[in-house]
Amino acid sequence: MEIRAAEDIEIRTDLFPPLSPLASSLYDSFLSSHCSSCFSLLPPSPPQPLYCSAACSLTDSFTNSPQFPPEITPILPSDIRTSLHLLNSTAVDTSSSPHRLNNLLTNHHLLMADPSISVAIHHAANYIATVIRSNQKNTELEEAAICVVLTNAVEVHDSNGLALGIALYDFRFSWINHSCSPNSCYRFVNNTTPYHDVHVTNTQTSSNLELQEQVGGTSLNSGNGNGPKVIVRSIKRIKSGEEITVSYIDLLQPKGVRQSDLWSKYRFTCNCGRCVASPPAYVDSILEGVLALESEKTTVGHFHGTTNKEEAVGKMTDYIQEAIDDFLSDNIDPKTCCEMIESVLHHGIQFKEDSQPHSLRLHAGHYVALNAYITLATAYRVRSIDSETGIVFDMSRISAAYSLFLAGVSHLLFSAEPSFAISAAKFWKNAGELLLDLARKLLMKSCGESDVKCMKCLMLETSNSHRDIKEKSRQILSCVRDISQVTWSFLTRGCPYLEKFRSPVDFSLTRTNGEREESSTDQTVNVLLLSSHCLLYADLLTDLCYGQKSHLVSRFRV
Secondary structure, three states: OEEEEEEOOOOOEEEEOOOOOOOEOOOOEEEEEEEEOOOOOOOOOOOOOOOOOOHHHHOOHHHHHHOOHHHHHHHHOOOHHHHHHHOOOOOOOOOOOOOEOOOOOOOHHHHHOOOOHHHHHHHHHHHHHHHHHHHOHEEEEEEEEHHHHHHOOOOOOOOOOEEEEEEEHHHHOOOOOOOOOEEEEEEEEEOOOOOOOOOOOOOOEEEEHHHHHOOOOOOOOOOOOOEEEEEEEEEOOOOOEEOOEOOOOOOOOOHHHHHHHHHHOOOOOOOHHHOOOOOOOOHHHHHHOOEOOOOOOOOOHHHHEEEHHHHHHHHHHHHHHHHHHHHHHHOOOHHHHHHHHHHHHHOOOOEOOEEEEEEEEOOOOOHHHHHHHHHHHHHHHHHHOOHHHHHHHHHHHHHHHHHHHHHHHHHHHHOOHHHHHHHHHHHHHHHHHHHHHHHHHHHHHHHHOOOOHHHHHHHOOOOOOHHHHHHHHHHHHHHHHHHHHHHHHHHHHOOOHHHHHOOOEEEEOOOOOOOOOOHHHHHHHHHHHHHHHHHHHHHHHHHHHOOOOOOOOOOEEE
């Protein structure tokens, strides 16, 4: 099953109006803070049950149904709650087979053939049957409901990228297949999110006749009319007859990790152009890239004795990932986390090949290095909050530097693969916000204020064409490169790893000596300018992917 364009579709086009879910459920941790129907944020001390409005309460058939007492809702996993919502709704076709439910594939045969999850599905189906029918006879429909949720439901994120829960949509969304180089993306809106000026482009399946037979009279407006709605938007030009694709997973991973992720979650192997490319696609070579170094100068002692390149890279990535995991689980403090990760990023690792010593370091765009930059920016940020007054500023400065460096790497990847725009938008927004916070600290030190704008960038006209998006991107990055010439050394001072790089958008490892350090006032202006350009670039990418704009750059004054 697939969805194909019936006509040429331009970049930045919403493919259909917002679709309501067939069923959805919040994750447990958000049941007390968000509306259980539409997922919008609740005000402090909300009434019980937890809905943002009477309309949301009335549309939640699961909780309002007498056979489902509210006290059981919080104790069930979100996938089982979503399955219950689906089976209790008028949208479900109870005559469907175990392999197809509401025109959606269930992957029942694949999931039930896997012993690691089939037992859990069987037990859950028995539980659902008991709740709905008070018996456990012939639980095929309940198994199909669980399988269709596991196969087709997507994680719902808020505007900040926070995963709130899961939602299941009809075939107009669920038939869109995955690609690791997709031409579209999707976003979510709720009752409080305005939606205007939708340009709807006709789409068709590979066989309209087959579609009408499968729908069998089912209304295209199936779903509860409420809940987190989904919109699909083109991020590349799509030709008439071309398949519309989105990504089901994080694209900032190499092929092996992506394939493993897709199989474990969806039980298929991806054969998109990026996955079958030989030699590997440019972005994949970056995501797994390593650099050869001078062994006598760049070796981390505790990694000596590694016997081959693959093992050396494996040890490096495992060590960094363990440090990240320990930090996220509060097993190590932020300072230790920074020291452990930076020692490997900066020094690399030594290995022996044909009895000769060699040293390697991760490429700046290696996927584990990207995770390391995210963690380091967070860890230094935490240290700036928890530290003594004397080093708060330095921790904030290095946190902003790592965030800006990550944004620069994401631009390198986005330039080669436009579908990375979603990740790049997030990274540039985070960099802009951290730099803005740093500028405020600089102003506090100088007891002043500043109002800065770059007329070359702020006066650029918004355009829908892909060529003009590239031109606007080129202009903003040119300004970032120019400002970084006098600011990067200030931002990275005391961070040997980042000091190696010429700038956050130039990853060559040689730097000229004697770069000019500006006065504190000059640096404030430069940091503000960097922040405004990061937010401008984030706006450009966010508009491309989601059709949304930030208020932060409308008047850039601290």
